[in-house]
Amino acid sequence: MSEPLRFRVRILRKPEIADPEGATTARALRDLGYDVVEVRFGREILVELPPGDADEAEAAVHEMCERLLANPIIEDYDVERL
Amino acid sequence: MSEPLRFRVRILRKPEIADPEGATTARALRDLGYDVVEVRFGREILVELPPGDADEAEAAVHEMCERLLANPIIEDYDVERL
Numbered sequence: 001m002s003e004p005l006r007f008r009v010r011i012l013r014k015p016e017i018a019d020p021e022g023a024t025t026a027r028a029l030r031d032l033g034y035d036v037v038e039v040r041f042g043r044e045i046l047v048e049l050p051p052g053d054a055d056e057a058e059a060a061v062h063e064m065c066e067r068l069l070a071n072p073i074i075e076d077y078d079v080e081r082l
Numbered sequence: 083m084s085e086p087l088r089f090r091v092r093i094l095r096k097p098e099i100a101d102p103e104g105a106t107t108a109r110a111l112r113d114l115g116y117d118v119v120e121v122r123f124g125r126e127i128l129v130e131l132p133p134g135d136a137d138e139a140e141a142a143v144h145e146m147c148e149r150l151l152a153n154p155i156i157e158d159y160d161v162e163r164l
Contacts, residue, residue, distance in 0.1 A: 004119055010126055025127070029146055035132055037086055042126040044092055045107070048119040064111055 005049045005057045006082040009069055012042035017074045045069055046082075054081065087131045087139045088164040091151055094124035099156045127151055128164075136163065 013019050019040050026039040047064065049057045061079050070077040095101050101122050108121040129146065131139045143161050152159040 012126070012128075022127075025151070028150060032146075032149065034142060034146060037130040037132055038128075039130070040128040042128065044094070044124040044126045045104075046094075046120075046122040046124065048121070050117055050119055060116060064114075064116060067114065068110060069107070 002051050004051055005054055007047045007049070007058065007061045008080045008082055009045040009047060009061065009065060009077055010042060010080070011045065011065075011070045011075050011077045012040065013074055014076055084133045086133055087136055089129045089131070089140065089143045090162045090164055091127040091129060091143065091147060091159055092124060092162070093127070093147075093152045093157050093159045094122065095156055096158055 021041040022039040026036050029036045065077045103123040104121040108118050111118045147159045
């Protein structure tokens with residue numbers, strides 16, 4: 001395979017961790033007249049790896065999340081192959 | 083319908099706009115020994131609206147993006163109903 005391998009990493013604070021950006025944004029949207037229940041902010045990280053074994057690449061991306069991209073103490077993440 | 087309406091907004095810099103967070107993270111991953119082609123950072127915003135008409139709600143979320151959540155000059159966004 002000569003296609004590069006692309007993954008989407010989605011990182012969200014765990015539900016029990018406060019999200020001040022989201023809360024502030026929800027307030028701002030209400031001030032603009034929108035009826036909003038909740039806003040939560042997360043990050044999306046697109047990681048492109050060179051062509052190779054897709055399963056090994058996905059395992060590497062999980063490892064990158066644990067070591068560098070996410071903070072597993074306060075964040076949940078998931079990895080999706082694109 | 084009494085289900086709240088949930089939307090995922092994904093916001094990414096346009097491809098031609100530099101992404102210094104992504105570039106720095108790619109370098110850090112390479113320093114850790116990973117063979118990475120590219121890393122791009124984006125934001126994910128989960129917006130929950132009260133129960134109601136789903137099409138109207140989706141239109142409102144698009145409007146929120148234009149008015150507050152995204153910067154359409156340098157960012158692309160998409161809205162997905164969850």
